[in-house]
Amino acid sequence: MYPVVMKMIDDLIERMRRGDKRATARLITFVENDEEKAREIIKKIYGYTGKAYIVGITGPPGAGKSTLLDKLIKEVRKEEKIVGVIAIDPTSPFTGGALLGDRIRMQKHSTDPGVFIRSMATRGSLGGLAKATNDAIKVLDAYGCDVIFVETVGVGQIEVDIVKTADTVVLTTIPGLGDDIQTIKAGLMEIADIFVVNKGDKEEADRTVFELKLMLDLEKEKWKERGWRPPIIKTVALTNRGIPELWKAIKRHKTFLEESGRIKDKRRFRAEEEVKTIISDIITGKVGKHMKREEIYSLIGKIAERELDPYSAAELIMEKTLGVKV
Amino acid sequence: MVERSKVRVLIAKPGLDGHDRGAKVIARAFRDAGFEVIYTGIRQTPEQIVESVIQEDVDVLGLSILSGAHMVLIPKILKLLEENGVKVNEDVLVIAGGIIPPDDAQELEKMGVAKVFGPGSPIGDIINFVDEKVAKLKKFA
Ligand code: B12
Ligand SMILES: Nc1nc2c(ncn2[C@@H]2O[C@H](COP(=O)(O)OP(=O)(O)O)[C@@H](O)[C@H]2O)c(=O)[nH]1
Ligand SMILES: [Mg+2]
Numbered sequence: 001m002y003p004v005v006m007k008m009i010d011d012l013i014e015r016m017r018r019g020d021k022r023a024t025a026r027l028i029t030f031v032e033n034d035e036e037k038a039r040e041i042i043k044k045i046y047g048y049t050g051k052a053y054i055v056g057i058t059g060p061p062g063a064g065k066s067t068l069l070d071k072l073i074k075e076v077r078k079e080e081k082i083v084g085v086i087a088i089d090p091t092s093p094f095t096g097g098a099l100l101g102d103r104i105r106m107q108k109h110s111t112d113p114g115v116f117i118r119s120m121a122t123r124g125s126l127g128g129l130a131k132a133t134n135d136a137i138k139v140l141d142a143y144g145c146d147v148i149f150v151e152t153v154g155v156g157q158i159e160v161d162i163v164k165t166a167d168t169v170v171l172t173t174i175p176g177l178g179d180d181i182q183t184i185k186a187g188l189m190e191i192a193d194i195f196v197v198n199k200g201d202k203e204e205a206d207r208t209v210f211e212l213k214l215m216l217d218l219e220k221e222k223w224k225e226r227g228w229r230p231p232i233i234k235t236v237a238l239t240n241r242g243i244p245e246l247w248k249a250i251k252r253h254k255t256f257l258e259e260s261g262r263i264k265d266k267r268r269f270r271a272e273e274e275v276k277t278i279i280s281d282i283i284t285g286k287v288g289k290h291m292k293r294e295e296i297y298s299l300i301g302k303i304a305e306r307e308l309d310p311y312s313a314a315e316l317i318m319e320k321t322l323g324v325k326v
Numbered sequence: 327m328v329e330r331s332k333v334r335v336l337i338a339k340p341g342l343d344g345h346d347r348g349a350k351v352i353a354r355a356f357r358d359a360g361f362e363v364i365y366t367g368i369r370q371t372p373e374q375i376v377e378s379v380i381q382e383d384v385d386v387l388g389l390s391i392l393s394g395a396h397m398v399l400i401p402k403i404l405k406l407l408e409e410n411g412v413k414v415n416e417d418v419l420v421i422a423g424g425i426i427p428p429d430d431a432q433e434l435e436k437m438g439v440a441k442v443f444g445p446g447s448p449i450g451d452i453i454n455f456v457d458e459k460v461a462k463l464k465k466f467a
Contacts, residue, residue: 022411025383029465033332096331097357103378104367110377117381119364123331 001040009040016143017048021116024143028118031135035285038135048142052084055250056166057151058191063172064198065151066105067237068246073109075247076147083109084116084145086136088152091121098122102151116140134165134274163191164273167266168253170246172196173212175204192230194249200234200241209234228256283322290321327457328466330360335456336384338366338375340403343393348424348445352388355449356456361386372399376406379418385460392424396434404438414438419459423447 009030015023027045031038057065069085076083087102098121109115120136133150140148152162163169171192197208212232216223223229231249235242257263287296299316302308318326337353339346346368356363364382366375379387387407389400400422407414414420415438422434423443431442440459443452460466 021377022380022383025381029334029383091331091362092357095358095360097360098331098362099353099357100362100364103364103382107366107370107374107378110374110381111371119382121331121362 001036005037006040009037009044013041013044013142016045016139019144024116024139025118027139028136031139032120032123032132035281038132042135042138045138045142049138050141052137052141052145052148053168053254054137054148054150054166056162056169057149057172058153058162058169059172059196059198060174060177061153063174064235064237065172066102068172068196068198068235068243069102069149069151070106070109071237071240071243072149072247073106073115074240075243077109077112077114080114081146082114082116082144084118084137084140084143084148086118086120086133086140086148086150088120088122088133088150090153091123096123116143116145133161137165164270167257167263168193168250170194170196170250172198173208174199175202175208177208193228193253194246195230195232196242196246197232197234198237200236201238205234227260228253283318287317287321291317328461330457331362333386333456333460334362334364334382334384335386335388336364336366336375336378336382337388337390338370338378339368339390340370340372340375340399341391341393341395342369343391343395344368345392345424346390348392349388349390352390352423352449352452355453356388359449359453361456372403372406375403376410376412379407379412380410384418385463385465386419386421386456389420389422390424391422391426394425396422396424396426397430400434400439401437413464415440415459416464419456419463421452421456 012023012027016027027041031041057069059065066087073083073085085106087100089098089100089102091098100119100121103117103119106117110117118136120133123132137148137150150162150166169191171194173195175197195212197205197212199205209232216229216232233242233246233249235246237243257266296317299308299313303310303313315326318324335356337349337356339349349365353363353365364378364384366378375387389403391399404414404420407418412418420439421441421443422439426434426442426444431444434442441455
């Protein structure tokens with residue numbers, strides 16, 4: 001990396017450490033856009049990170065996550081904590097474009113010096129979401145955020161990624177989704193530390209709360225063993241109902257993680273996942289540098305045609321690019 | 327050309343008018359063309375818009391005004407940007423649209439707005455204009 005670029009990064013980091021939002025925003029852009037700069041930045045700021053508490057807010061589109069966040073920010077700001085928000089929306093796989101609309105609901109906080117809101121697109125890359133998001137979180141952490149909220153659309157893989165990223169995961173659902181409870185049963189149960197039933201102003205809200213409770217009752221043993229049973233909180237994000245309770249629940253979960261020592265396990269797990277992702281990214285990147293595209297595609301074609309099996313192909317590629325037998 | 331999916335565009339509606347059709351049409355058009363678009367919603371103060379430009383680190387600021395208050399709001403936004411160290415046309419490209427009479431448009435373009443696009447402006451022209459100008463921003467040069 002050129003010395004001028006290094007110097008620019010150093011300057012940005014120094015400005016960020018003094019609380020400059022523009023520098024912070026530019027650093028986030030760099031970790032999102034530029035692999036090489038991302039490495040340099042994270043190496044330099046890592047020592048400043050680890051202070052922020054990370055809360056994931058997930059759930060289906062339209063559940064009220066952004067509205068909920070708007071109210072949560074207000075609640076947290078009463079304690080004069082510095083709040084960061086990363087709001088993620090999907091990139092269109094067809095055009096590469098994205099319309100990021102979460103910010104609309106939180107705009108009144110944009111002029112609060114103690115709040116930093118950043119919209120982010122998934123940019124479709126496999127695993128890339130997790131990495132850019134994790135790096136952006138580190139920037140906001142080093143900037144001085146006490147709490148960082150990450151809003152993700154609750155579909156597919158992203159939801160699993162959020163578990164790797166957040167200390168507390170809030171799963172937001174709404175009444176009348178019917179199938180949604182089924183989805184929760186199918187696997188989301190594992191990831192939620194707190195359940196929120198938003199749109200509590202709707203008639204069927206109490207039934208949804210009740211169904212969730214029944215569902216959690218089925219796993220009594222597990223909660224006992226774990227020492228934490230996910231609470232269910234009914235909210236009306238539009239009117240702030242239930243929001244103070246939600247923030248209290250998040251803090252209770254934080255205390256639980258700290259007192260039980262689980263926070264350490266979580267962070268070790270996260271570190272492991274992160275370094276694995278980085279290693280595989282580096283290796284994939286190396287393949288791209290050492291082998292011609294056509295060469296790789298021809299191997300892939302052979303696999304598809306059943307002329308070669310995928311393991312042999314991978315071994316071949318590793319030998320060619322890293323010079324090691326695997 | 328700069329890869330569009332790495333170009334961030336903020337579409338904002340300053341002032342008190344609720345005419346948001348045009349802003350939404352433009353936001354979607356940019357998304358469909360492959361840009362990353364952030365929409366702020368209606369009734370934004372100049373301060374909120376400038377803070378959003380900063381935190382989102384956008385490359386293009388698109389303002390949509392149909393209230394007639396453009397000669398007050400747009401100069402205020404331009405001034406606030408500069409005061410916050412965001413250099414117009416160097417760090418961020420500012421474009422505008424809505425109901426803005428030609429004389430006013432000319433005046434605004436002198437102040438730093440790269441171009442004003444009124445009703446009927448072909449979307450393709452707007453996108454081409456942005457492609458061309460964005461490539462000259464400091465970040466991408
Ligand atoms: C539809 C409309 C409404 C709807 C708005 C619905 C909505 N949610 O948007 C309703 C009925 C609510 C409404 C109400 C009012 N309206 Co009205 N309305 C219109 C009307 C007929 C069309 C606007 C429209 O949607 N056009 C379609 C969109 C797609 O076009 P556009 O917004 O111009 O956007 C295009 C371009 O300008 C450009 N563009 C726009 N923004 C941007 C941004 C960027 C970055 C770029 C690059 C380009 C760009 O690209 C777009 C696509 O080509 C206009 C008259 C007109 N012909 O423009 C009056 C008009 C805007 N309204 C007017 C007025 C006065 C009002 C009211 C105050 C009361 C009244 N007299 O009716 C209220 C105020 C409401 C409020 N809260 O602010 C006046 C404004 C006068 C002025 N500016 O001096 C107009 C011009 C009518 C007139 N000739 O008097 N209105
Ligand atoms: N009735 C009702 N509507 C709500 C509530 N919370 C949010 N909404 C509405 O639900 C819609 C989606 O909200 P949003 O926060 O954007 O959802 P997200 O997609 O999960 O981020 C918006 O129109 C909100 O106004 C609530 O508690 N009750
Ligand atoms: Mg949202």
